[in-house]
Amino acid sequence: MLTVILVLVKGLITAVLLLAAFGLMTWVERKVLARFQFRPGPNRLGPAGVLQFMADGLKLVFKEEIIPTAADRVVYLLAPFISLTAAIVAFAVIPWGPPIHIFGQTVPMEIGGPNIGILFIFAITSLGVYGLILGGWASANKYSLLGGLRSTAQIISYELAMGLAVTGVLLAAGSADLNTIVAKQYHLWFIVPQILGFLIYLVTMVAETNRTPFDLPEAENELVAGYHTEYTGLKWAMYMMAEYINMITVSGLATTLFLGGWHGPWLPPELWFLIKVAAFMYFFIWLRATLPRLRYDRLMAFGWKVLLPVALLNTLATAVWVAVR
């Protein structure tokens, strides 16, 4: 019974923290992007414009809820929920610190610690794809449908390369449990032996979250706004929440798999985890400010013809090295 309560408490804390992080991320992104572009960014509401995201949230809550007449109501309303739920649930297996001891119990610092941690994240992010394709279809709009299909095709293509890049780490650590993977990086972070896997993961991480330079499906001058064209107010906000929380989840996964998770000297481990995840988030914003976006056919060609063979080679090389060792 105590385990159930602990899981519920951890789940609640994680969900609240993720949503708060989403709010913070919107402000950080606007400020950092602005600085890259030599302009001040939001600076009117609150110190340095921090409360801007609250104003945006309020505005979105009060927007008119428009549902297209030809839309399939149930699926239309369900799609953003699926995206958001999958994004939050995927974070459940990422350990943000070593196990703590309270109430005489050892509490692992993740919501659930199944010994198939990495695969759980892949399964849940695969489910998150439904939010895109259903949102695109249910809007009864050609542009939405095409945008949704493009996003979905992009994500399922890059999922393959991501899975293979992660398989290298899985082989090197000998376990799919994220706690074990973090523990094995005590002496050497996996970024060093698995540098190729890390680079592949970095590229697929950006493609998975539909961020620039892979955000053609959402580009305004391409398909209006892709799958979320017909979404207003809170439903659109849910899609945005799903996108940012997905970014946080893949950053968390990158930290856990390649940068040693919560390991680090002097500072408390949770703070180290936060710093590493923040570094990846900054990397996302940096990419958005710097790179132009990839044309869709080149994007797909890159994913299938370059990343997938390289990831396969990486997995093969790692498997041979592990078998020989």
Add this chain to the structure above:
Amino acid sequence: MLSTVVFWIAAVLAVVGALGVVTTRNPVHTALSLVLTMLSLGVLFLLLHAEFLAVVEVLVYAGAVMVLFLFVVTLLMAGVKPPREEHRMRLAYQTLIAGLFGLILFVLVLHAMVGANWVSTLAGPGGGTFGSIASFGTALFTRYLLPFELTAVVLLVAVIGVVVLGREQE
């Protein structure tokens, strides 16, 4: 106690999803019902401590196969209305025949279940090795190597077939 509650919820949802597949008219709703069934099956696998099997089932079935179903449905059937009542081709008594065959199948499955020798493969708390990655890998590459390789060949044939059939006719 908790596992009984979870089992009943998952079992009911699986049956509801399966019924939804055969009763809905909208093809997208059909695909979504099947996804619900797949997720419920995943939960049932988790209850049996077969975590790897649960995750792989969700990943492959619900996350890849059904997404491809939805691709085809949304691309090809968007805007296609189901034919009106009098134009539909109906086999005579098709509901009755389908129900009869379903009942026969159900009786066969029941007979197989009742006559089976239920040996628990769960070696205590922790679930033993049923459904773990190690046992999967070992079985797949030793005892079931030939079916595994043949499945790979079948998939390759399917891919080649798709490429050949989908190419522009000159």
